[in-house]
Amino acid sequence: MLSLTIHNLDDVTVFRCAGRITIEDGHALRNAVLVQPHSPITVLDLAGISAVDAAGLGILVSLRRWADATGTKLKLMNLIPRVEELLELTKLKSAFEVCSVHEMLDLLCRANSQSRLSVEAKPTGEEVPTAPGGRLGEFVKSWSAKMVTA
Numbered sequence: 001m002l003s004l005t006i007h008n009l010d011d012v013t014v015f016r017c018a019g020r021i022t023i024e025d026g027h028a029l030r031n032a033v034l035v036q037p038h039s040p041i042t043v044l045d046l047a048g049i050s051a052v053d054a055a056g057l058g059i060l061v062s063l064r065r066w067a068d069a070t071g072t073k074l075k076l077m078n079l080i081p082r083v084e085e086l087l088e089l090t091k092l093k094s095a096f097e098v099c100s101v102h103e104m105l106d107l108l109c110r111a112n113s114q115s116r117l118s119v120e121a122k123p124t125g126e127e128v129p130t131a132p133g134g135r136l137g138e139f140v141k142s143w144s145a146k147m148v149t150a
Contacts, residue, residue, distance in 0.1 A: 001019050002017060002018070004016065007111060008036075012041040013041070015033060015043065017029060017044060017045060017046055017048055018048030020049070020051040022053045023053060023055035026056045026059035033066070039072070042072055042074050042075070043077050044074070044076050044077065045078050046077065047077075049083055057086070057087075057092065061095070064096065075098065075099050076097070076099070077099040078099075
C-alpha cells in the first residue's frame with residue numbers, strides 16, 4: 001500500500017511517499033500529483049518506498065512527461081539504494097533530477113519558517129507544538145536521518 005503526505009512549501013510541493021509504487025498503488029501517486037494546485041517545483045520524497053515494480057516505473061516516467069509538458073520541475077529526493085539501482089538498471093536515472101543535500105536543507109528551512117509563521121499568526125498567542133511527534137517533527141526527522149546516512 002502507498003501512503004502520501006503532501007507538504008506545500010511556497011513554490012515547492014513535496015510528496016512524501018511511503019510503501020510501494022506498484023501496479024496496485026502507483027496511480028494514487030500520479031493522481032495526487034495531478035490534482036494538486038500547480039507548483040513550479042514538485043519533489044517526490046522516496047525515503048519510505050519499499051518497492052517499485054514496472055508499473056511504478058511507468059508512473060514515474062508519466063510524471064516526468066507531465067512535468068515536461070506543464071513546465072514543472074520534477075525532482076526525486078531520498079532515493080533508497082533499491083530504487084536508485086532500479087533506475088540505473090533501466091537507464092532511467094538520467095531522466096530524473098535528484099535533489100542535492102543543499103536543496104534538501106533549503107526545503108527543510110522553508111518548512112521550519114512556515115511552521116514559525118503559523119505559530120506567530122495564531123490569534124490566541126498560544127504556541128503550536130511542532131517538536132518531534134508533530135507533522136513538522138516527522139518531516140525533519142525523515143530528512144535528517146537520510147542526510148546523516150548520505
